[in-house]
Amino acid sequence: MDKIASLLLLVVGVINVLPVLGVFSAARLSQAYGIELDGNDLVILMRHRALLFGVLGGFILYSVFVPGYQAAAMVMAAVAMLGYIFLVWQVGGYNASLYKVMLVDLVGIVCLAGAALIRCLSPASS
Secondary structure, three states: OHHHHHHHHHHHHHHHHHHHHHHHOHHHHHHHHOOOOOOHHHHHHHHHHHHHHHHHHHHHHHHHHOHHHHHHHHHHHHHHHHHHHHHHHHHOOOOHHHHHHHHHHHHHHHHHHHHHHHHHHOHHHO
């Protein structure tokens, strides 16, 4: 069961680390989110967002191999993913690309919930 939890966390880590590619290309960010990045201010903010997701995703992936960090990684991932889903729901009027990101985050939340449930029910965590 621990291997399943690790695999689920691996999926969550990959979901969160993939946006780091946007650090290197504003065009990639524009394509991924279906938005026009008008001006350097928005490019800087979006590239920084990509960098932060790289840090978060890297930490989640690290926790797959160092289980002592998994609880913190799961909380951080849950806050990031649920926060995005909440903002999409609250603001509304989003494009198809942002909807796809939300769907990916929903997959991540399901994987995260599965990993957390396995960890909580695991005899080693008692």
